Amino acid sequence: MQYVARESAFHRLHPLTKLIFAALVVALAVLTSDLVMLALLAGAVVVVAIASGLARDLLRQVPLLLSLAASLLLLTVLTIRSGAILGYLVPPTVPVIGGAFPITAGAVDLAVAMSLRFAAMLFAFQLLVISTQPRDLVHLMDRLRMPVDYTLMLLIALRFIPSLQLEGKRIHEAQLARAYNPGKGLAGKIRGLFPIIIPLVSNSLGKATVLGLTIDLRGYRSGRRTPMRNLSPGRADVACICCMALATAGYLAVLLV
Amino acid sequence: MSPEIERETVLGLQGVSYTYPGSVTPALKGIDLDIRRGEIVFVTGPTGAGKTTLCLAASGILHHEYGGIIEGTVTILGKDVQDYRNMGEIGRSVGVVFDDADAQLIFTTVEEEVASGLENLGIPREEMQQRLRYVMEATGIVDLADRAPHTLSGGQKQRVVLAATLALGTEILILDEPTAELDTGATRAVASLLRRLADEGTTVLIVEQKLDELTEIADRIILIEDGSIRRVGSLAEMMQDALLHHLTDDGLPFCRQSVTAPENGAPAIVSIRNLVHRYDGVAALKGIDLDVAPGEIVAVVGENGSGKTTLIKHLNGLLRPTEGSVSVDGLDAATVPIADLARRVGLVFQNPDTMLFAETVEDEVAFGVRNIDPHCNNEPVEAALREVGLLHRRTDYPRSLSRGERQRLAIACVIAMQPKVIVLDEPTTGLDAREAARIMEILERLRQEGRAIIMVTHDLRLGERYADRIIRMEQGRIIGSESASMEEPCLRLCSTSPGRAPFTASTHSPN
Numbered sequence: 001m002q003y004v005a006r007e008s009a010f011h012r013l014h015p016l017t018k019l020i021f022a023a024l025v026v027a028l029a030v031l032t033s034d035l036v037m038l039a040l041l042a043g044a045v046v047v048v049a050i051a052s053g054l055a056r057d058l059l060r061q062v063p064l065l066l067s068l069a070a071s072l073l074l075l076t077v078l079t080i081r082s083g084a085i086l087g088y089l090v091p092p093t094v095p096v097i098g099g100a101f102p103i104t105a106g107a108v109d110l111a112v113a114m115s116l117r118f119a120a121m122l123f124a125f126q127l128l129v130i131s132t133q134p135r136d137l138v139h140l141m142d143r144l145r146m147p148v149d150y151t152l153m154l155l156i157a158l159r160f161i162p163s164l165q166l167e168g169k170r171i172h173e174a175q176l177a178r179a180y181n182p183g184k185g186l187a188g189k190i191r192g193l194f195p196i197i198i199p200l201v202s203n204s205l206g207k208a209t210v211l212g213l214t215i216d217l218r219g220y221r222s223g224r225r226t227p228m229r230n231l232s233p234g235r236a237d238v239a240c241i242c243c244m245a246l247a248t249a250g251y252l253a254v255l256l257v
Numbered sequence: 258m259s260p261e262i263e264r265e266t267v268l269g270l271q272g273v274s275y276t277y278p279g280s281v282t283p284a285l286k287g288i289d290l291d292i293r294r295g296e297i298v299f300v301t302g303p304t305g306a307g308k309t310t311l312c313l314a315a316s317g318i319l320h321h322e323y324g325g326i327i328e329g330t331v332t333i334l335g336k337d338v339q340d341y342r343n344m345g346e347i348g349r350s351v352g353v354v355f356d357d358a359d360a361q362l363i364f365t366t367v368e369e370e371v372a373s374g375l376e377n378l379g380i381p382r383e384e385m386q387q388r389l390r391y392v393m394e395a396t397g398i399v400d401l402a403d404r405a406p407h408t409l410s411g412g413q414k415q416r417v418v419l420a421a422t423l424a425l426g427t428e429i430l431i432l433d434e435p436t437a438e439l440d441t442g443a444t445r446a447v448a449s450l451l452r453r454l455a456d457e458g459t460t461v462l463i464v465e466q467k468l469d470e471l472t473e474i475a476d477r478i479i480l481i482e483d484g485s486i487r488r489v490g491s492l493a494e495m496m497q498d499a500l501l502h503h504l505t506d507d508g509l510p511f512c513r514q515s516v517t518a519p520e521n522g523a524p525a526i527v528s529i530r531n532l533v534h535r536y537d538g539v540a541a542l543k544g545i546d547l548d549v550a551p552g553e554i555v556a557v558v559g560e561n562g563s564g565k566t567t568l569i570k571h572l573n574g575l576l577r578p579t580e581g582s583v584s585v586d587g588l589d590a591a592t593v594p595i596a597d598l599a600r601r602v603g604l605v606f607q608n609p610d611t612m613l614f615a616e617t618v619e620d621e622v623a624f625g626v627r628n629i630d631p632h633c634n635n636e637p638v639e640a641a642l643r644e645v646g647l648l649h650r651r652t653d654y655p656r657s658l659s660r661g662e663r664q665r666l667a668i669a670c671v672i673a674m675q676p677k678v679i680v681l682d683e684p685t686t687g688l689d690a691r692e693a694a695r696i697m698e699i700l701e702r703l704r705q706e707g708r709a710i711i712m713v714t715h716d717l718r719l720g721e722r723y724a725d726r727i728i729r730m731e732q733g734r735i736i737g738s739e740s741a742s743m744e745e746p747c748l749r750l751c752s753t754s755p756g757r758a759p760f761t762a763s764t765h766s767p768n
Binding site (some may be wrong): 002003005020132133134135136139155156158159161163166169171173174175176177178179180181194197198199202203206207208209210211212213214215216217218219220225226227228230 | 266274322342343347348349351352354355357359360361362363364365366369372373374376377378379380381382384385389403405407419425432570573575594595596599600602603604606610611612613614624625628629656670671674
């Protein structure tokens with residue numbers, strides 16, 4: 001998840017508008033567990049992405065969301081028994097343990113609600129990140145009087161996630177070139193972690209000192225930033241904020257009724 | 258600039274000694290150094306001599322961030338570094354480029370990276386725009402403006418980091434190996450830019466392993482060894498020093514031997530035909546044909562992004578051809594599992610830290626050997642360590658070795674598996690000439706045993722000096738393949754290499 005240089009409608013919005021959009025989606029997502037409302041919310045974010053030509057970037061998160069949904073479903077089925085029984089994890093025909101884990105409607109509802117909530121939040125946050133240059137985020141957070149350490153933390157996390165992925169891939173290749181074959185399946189994955197995690201962590205720790213020094217030497221803690229681009233909200237921002245206000249009012253009205 | 262101002266000391270070290278926390282051996286011993294405004298001082302010395310520590314001391318980082326035992330005084334613009342509040346305050350006067358470019362790239366686009374420091378200076382927007390344009394043009398990164406820094410090559414990253422530091426317009430620049438991964442042309446451009454800045458009053462302290470184009474612009478050269486300044490002088494004066502002589506390419510104790518030239522007509526051990534590789538539909542290799550014979554050293558050279566790394570990854574199955582064929586020792590590299598290819602092709606990555614994870618040097622080397630044969634005895638491990646001169650370090654922690662030793666360890670890891678083909682990605686980057694020569698001596702011995710050596714390098718001189726054949730790549734194609742002359746190769750190179758600094762041709766005999 002990283003800034004993508006593109007000329008989309010969402011890119012052109014003021015960072016504050018985009019931040020309000022993301023914050024609003026997060027707030028509305030936690031206000032309800034109603035499946036229809038959550039589906040509408042997630043759908044609305046996807047519609048915004050499609051309208052801005054950023055849908056393909058959002059699609060990259062779908063495998064993550066699906067695996068998260070599957071894990072949540074398993075967790076709720078194992079821990080919640082509420083409502084009608086829809087089936088069993090272990091068919092009742094199996095001797096001894098048959099029918100041990102009933103799948104109830106309450107468990108499924110909760111898993112779906114949480115998955116939709118995550119999807120809405122993740123998509124909204126991703127739209128913000130891929131359409132906003134990190135330095136614009138830094139300036140925005142500055143103006144919102146966020147502590148500089150938190151801003152830098154966000155910045156570094158955004159910047160170094162892809163670097164770590166790349167470094168991990170490189171280390172994996174280096175070990176494969178040494179005829180390393182940890183095997184397939186979960187056991188293989190666990191065995192394969194050791195020769196990869198150790199160099200990855202050691203190399204990352206080595207970079208941390210230099211990174212901290214660079215941040216200091218470039219004056220990020222000076223607290224007197226002048227944005228090179230003077231971004232100010234335009235008509236599109238005003239229109240977006242009006243639309244968001246209307247949509248939020250409608251959403252809340254439905255929830256309260 | 259008046260002579261008085263020129264003589265003003267802006268960076269001073271008086272009797273500076275330093276011992277790292279947890280260490281008993283001082284990394285710096287009684288360093289006395291005054292650097293005047295507008296002066297360019299070039300510091301060199303063997304690997305582990307204390308060059309980087311000198312940079313850390315001069316920039317006040319040792320005092321403010323490292324701890325350890327510090328003696329003596331460091332002054333920046335006449336003020337003791339301890340009187341500065343923090344590194345942020347020092348950063349207003351001193352720009353530092355560290356040797357790890359990757360760790361200094363914070364933002365998600367190149368333009369942002371360079372612009373972000375400017376935004377912290379509190380200068381008018383128009384001036385920011387001008388400075389941004391100037392440094393991006395001067396460092397040749399205008400075309401990279403929208404690229405994500407982590408996707409750049411090592412050389413491109415170095416240029417971006419340099420631009421981000423130069424943009425700050427500090428009075429003092431401290432540069433730790435700023436051109437280690439740049440080719441000759443890019444290094445010359447950086448040298449010219451630094452000279453211009455120095456003429457305008459910027460003071461520059463450069464640390465480099467090797468003597469390259471940057472020495473031409475230096476007002477003073479300092480040779481450092483075992484943490485002490487051994488000699489200070491102009492380039493001409495310094496070349497009388499035997500140690501410095503060894504740090505230059507021409508001082509290398511080893512040069513390519515002519516007695517083991519590959520036999521004509523020997524069957525190729527690597528055979529590549531019409532190799533095409535596409536990443537997401539974009540062709541990175543566009544029809545490569547290449548044969549490599551046993552006992553041959555082939556250098557693959559080319560600009561960043563020319564397809565060198567993509568090519569070598571096909572030899573051990575890390576990448577598979579989109580079209581065409583790759584045959585290694587009779588095996589089809591397009592289909593054979595990587596583990597099987599690893600018995601025949603050893604790949605040494607550019608950064609040895611990419612692979613080091615074991616507790617001891619011996620275990621690190623044994624890892625690959627045991628992957629091939631779990632019941633293998635320790636003989637190949639010991640033989641490989643002996644070959645690279647690390648047998649006496651067998652019980653040490655791999656990451657505690659010096660950079661040169663770690664590179665030799667990475668080679669030992671590969672040769673212990675006894676592959677017939679050894680592929681090295683930038684085998685000498687980050688090493689001084691003496692260490693680089695040691696690596697090349699090892700490769701020469703391996704070649705004499707009949708192994709094929711393929712090395713990717715941005716350093717044309719290295720290829721000219723050591724390889725039998727130089728393959729030039731550009732935009733995914735081989736644009737030239739030339740055999741190196743076997744007659745007096747070093748003499749030929751010393752006198753004709755276009756990128757060679759003037760002193761190397763005139764001051765030394767080739768061998």
